[in-house]
Amino acid sequence: MARILITSAIPYINGVKHLGNLIGSQLPADLYARYNRLRGNEVMFICATDEHGTPAELAAAKAKKPIEEFCAEMHKMQKELSEGFNLSFDHFGRSSSEENRKLTQHFAGQLKKNGLIEEVDESQIYSKTDKRFLPDRYIEGICPECKYENARGDQCENCTKQLNPIDLLEPRSAISGSKDLEIRKTRHLYLKQSELRDRLDKWIKSKKDWPILTTSIAQKWLHDGDGLQDRGITRDLDWGVPVKNGTEDWPGMEDKVFYVWFDAPIEYIAATAEFTNSQNLDDEAWERWWRTDKGAEDVYYVQFMGKDNVPFHTLSFPSTLMGSGEPWKLVDYIKSFNYLNYDGGQFSTSQGRGVFMDQALEILPSDYWRWWLLNHIPENSDSEFTWENFQLSVNKDLADVLGNFVSRVTKFCRSKFGEEIPEGTHFRSIEIAFIDDLQKRLNTYQTHLDALEIRKASNELRKIWVAGNEYLQRTEPWSIFKSDPKTSAMIIKLSINLIRLYAILSEPFIPNASKEIMAALNCKNWDWPESVNDALQILPSSHSFKVPEVLFKKITDDERDNMQEKFSGIQI
Numbered sequence: 001m002a003r004i005l006i007t008s009a010i011p012y013i014n015g016v017k018h019l020g021n022l023i024g025s026q027l028p029a030d031l032y033a034r035y036n037r038l039r040g041n042e043v044m045f046i047c048a049t050d051e052h053g054t055p056a057e058l059a060a061a062k063a064k065k066p067i068e069e070f071c072a073e074m075h076k077m078q079k080e081l082s083e084g085f086n087l088s089f090d091h092f093g094r095s096s097s098e099e100n101r102k103l104t105q106h107f108a109g110q111l112k113k114n115g116l117i118e119e120v121d122e123s124q125i126y127s128k129t130d131k132r133f134l135p136d137r138y139i140e141g142i143c144p145e146c147k148y149e150n151a152r153g154d155q156c157e158n159c160t161k162q163l164n165p166i167d168l169l170e171p172r173s174a175i176s177g178s179k180d181l182e183i184r185k186t187r188h189l190y191l192k193q194s195e196l197r198d199r200l201d202k203w204i205k206s207k208k209d210w211p212i213l214t215t216s217i218a219q220k221w222l223h224d225g226d227g228l229q230d231r232g233i234t235r236d237l238d239w240g241v242p243v244k245n246g247t248e249d250w251p252g253m254e255d256k257v258f259y260v261w262f263d264a265p266i267e268y269i270a271a272t273a274e275f276t277n278s279q280n281l282d283d284e285a286w287e288r289w290w291r292t293d294k295g296a297e298d299v300y301y302v303q304f305m306g307k308d309n310v311p312f313h314t315l316s317f318p319s320t321l322m323g324s325g326e327p328w329k330l331v332d333y334i335k336s337f338n339y340l341n342y343d344g345g346q347f348s349t350s351q352g353r354g355v356f357m358d359q360a361l362e363i364l365p366s367d368y369w370r371w372w373l374l375n376h377i378p379e380n381s382d383s384e385f386t387w388e389n390f391q392l393s394v395n396k397d398l399a400d401v402l403g404n405f406v407s408r409v410t411k412f413c414r415s416k417f418g419e420e421i422p423e424g425t426h427f428r429s430i431e432i433a434f435i436d437d438l439q440k441r442l443n444t445y446q447t448h449l450d451a452l453e454i455r456k457a458s459n460e461l462r463k464i465w466v467a468g469n470e471y472l473q474r475t476e477p478w479s480i481f482k483s484d485p486k487t488s489a490m491i492i493k494l495s496i497n498l499i500r501l502y503a504i505l506s507e508p509f510i511p512n513a514s515k516e517i518m519a520a521l522n523c524k525n526w527d528w529p530e531s532v533n534d535a536l537q538i539l540p541s542s543h544s545f546k547v548p549e550v551l552f553k554k555i556t557d558d559e560r561d562n563m564q565e566k567f568s569g570i571q572i
Contacts, residue, residue: 003298004036005289005329007268008047009305009313010095013074014059018354019385020340020347022085023373024306028335028454030087031374032302034508035449037088038528044289047082048093048271049075052240053260054137058174067239071096081357085366086511091278093271095263100270101241104263108189108233109246110324116192118230119252124186125153125165129178133186133236134165136259138175141168154261160217160308162229187252188234189243191262193319197228200315200322203330211379213307214336218314231316233262265317269328289329296329302452303334310336335452338378342385343564355385355567363563367510368394368552374509375458387564391555398510398552401465402502406517408472409495410547416481417489423541424490431494434471438464438501439532445505461505468498496521496545497536501529513551520548 008029011017026047033045050056051071060070071094079092094100111117125134136154143151144167148158152174153165165171172179193200204210204218222228234243240257243250269290276285288295303313313334321328340347347354360369372393376383413422427435441464448457477491503517504526518526522545529535539545 002036002041002300003289004033004041004043005296005299005301006033006036006043006045007301007303008045008089009303009309010048010050010264010267011078012053012055012349013049013051013071013078014055015074015349016077016081016356016358018342018347018349018356019360019369019373020342020354021306021349022357022369023340023377024337025304025309026082026087027085027370027373028337028377028452029302029304030085030089031454031508032304032335032449032452033088034511038504038507038526040528043090044272045088045090046093046268046271046275047087047089047091048095048267049078050260050264050267051075051094051096052237052257052263053235054135054174054237055260057237057239058137061175068096077358081361084361085357085370088511091271091275093267093274095260095267095270097267097270097274099273099277100263100267103270103273104241104258104266105244106246107266107320107324108244108250108258108262109248110326111191111320112245114323114325116195116319116323117233118190118192119187120190120232121185121187122232123166123183124236125171125181126184127173127176127178128180128182129176130173133184134173134175134181135235135237136165138173139165139168139171139181140174141171144169155308157308160311162221162311164232186236188232188256189250189253190230191233191316191319191323192230193228193315194230196319196322197222200228200318203318203322204314207333210334211336213338213380214310214314214334217307217310217336221311221315228315231259233259235259261312261316262320265312266320292327292329299329301329301332303331305334305336307336307338310334333452338380338382340373340376340378340383340385343387343568344384359567364555365512367512368398371398371458371510374454375462377454379453379455387560391557391560394552395554397462397465398513399554401462401469402506402513403551405465405468405472405495405502406499406548406551409492409499410520410545412478413492413496413545414547417492419545419547421493421496421539421541421543421545422489423486424488424493425486427490427494428487430475431490434467435533435536438467441467442505442529442532449508458509461509464505465502468495468502471495493539493541494536497539500525500539501532501535504528516548516551520546522546 006029009025033043036043060067063070075094127134137152139153142149143156145161146159148156155162201222234256237257241263243253243256272286272289290296342354372390445460475491477488481488500521503514507514
């Protein structure tokens with residue numbers, strides 16, 4: 001049994017996430033977690049809300065709520081939505097937790113001790129209108145690299161270029177929109193990432209199996225221009241982790257907090273501690289996942305994220321872990337994704353464009369969305385959500401292929417043999433060949449999932465579903481029932497066992513439907529099939545079942561047109 005640590009990039013607290021956010025990290029991470037649990041591996045699947053920094057403060061101000069109250073409400077909402085999409089987190093934490101505060105301050109102290117933090121007097125934009133400094137996302141403007149007009153002061157979401165607010169062209173306050181700005185001096189802490197450049201470069205080059213998207217972004221940040229730069233890790237904000245040197249005060253930093261991108265990845269560790277603490281376990285329970293001197297040397301650690309998060313996870317967070325001088329577990333594999341676009345444009349939380357998680361669940365059950373998103377995940381390039389394609393995929397894949405097979409088999413059995421699996425003859429050559437083909441497809445499916453080739457895995461799963469329908473068409477149990485009832489019974493017995501197999505193989509993609517199928521089959525055996533032949537003989541003759549309700553209803557053209565019209569503009 002392997003031990004698998006899985007973290008999904010933690011979403012900002014600033015509102016309901018859209019489908020692009022979901023497919024960019026949380027949903028593929030859930031797929032991988034579910035698959036590994038089914039394979040019998042020990043899994044720790046962690047996520048949280050990112051509650052610090054300017055996104056939180058700006059969103060709270062817009063909602064006219066105290067930030068603590070706003071964050072608590074948003075965490076509850078995001079947790080409930082994640083449950084609505086059947087995201088199987090072991091723990092969904094909060095970066096504002098006491099565990100994260102202590103760990104963040106601890107890492108800062110260790111980095112200072114090792115000479116990797118420098119106090120720097122820097123120039124920062126001050127808004128006369130707002131009467132305050134404007135750190136990172138409090139300021140917007142034109143990206144100096146790609147000329148995107150709504151770049152933020154920390155990073156351009158269009159080209160992923162890391163920025164400083166003073167780099168922006170035509171800067172403006174994100175609070176008031178004022179351009180009455182001036183440069184003032186302030187002192188901040190900088191993480192000396194540049195001193196770790198060679199070590200980071202060697203580590204990244206050792207990851208031969210990482211996606212090209214991940215390594216190319218990391219290498220660009222390491223080597224383009226002047227190469228990896230030291231990074232400010234404090235901000236002039238009221239809300240966040242107070243700056244401390246471990247447990248000691250940090251003179252001159254009394255009114256500052258740590259930069260959100262310094263403390264946010266540390267929350268992966270902290271959220272694990274939050275979970276074990278909630279179970280009244282001692283520190284060894286979370287340390288065995290994160291410290292190589294406490295058992296984490298045998299952990300396989302996988303991170304999931306959109307491409308805009310790659311620099312922080314390949315460079316900044318590893319710099320913190322390496323620079324601490326302590327035996328922390330570094331990531332083994334980073335699965336990064338391109339962007340999912342929406343109907344000719346971009347999904348956008350800030351602009352309210354696209355379909356958001358709460359809206360999606362009001363329209364259709366989560367499995368419909370999970371299947372389409374995972375089947376069209378932007379692995380190698382950007383992909384695009386369109387209502388026509390969504391309708392086509394749901395109707396053809398879920399309703400016509402999987403749903404149709406389950407319905408045909410169970411209804412025919414009920415009409416001819418009753419709601420018990422019939423006794424049949426031995427397998428013929430056609431069944432033996434069919435089982436052999438399924439075994440090859442199962443092996444291919446597992447290979448794709450192990451390699452995190454999600455599109456390939458979903459396509460292979462569909463082929464496995466199709467194979468069942470093709471087998472029914474070749475054998476025609478309904479046609480031979482009168483002349484050869486024993487053979488007809490054998491075909492149906494095999495097919496009902498195949499339905500069980502489909503439920504298990506499909507569970508990482510469509511967990512609700514899989515659960516419904518297993519309940520209808522009156523089966524609690526979720527053992528992953530090593531042998532297809534054995535799996536197709538699990539449910540014995542005389543085993544009772546129920547014909548399930550319609551698993552997937554087709555989306556009509558009118559329903560599609562109504563949804564497209566409803567979500568054609570800005571969602572408020």
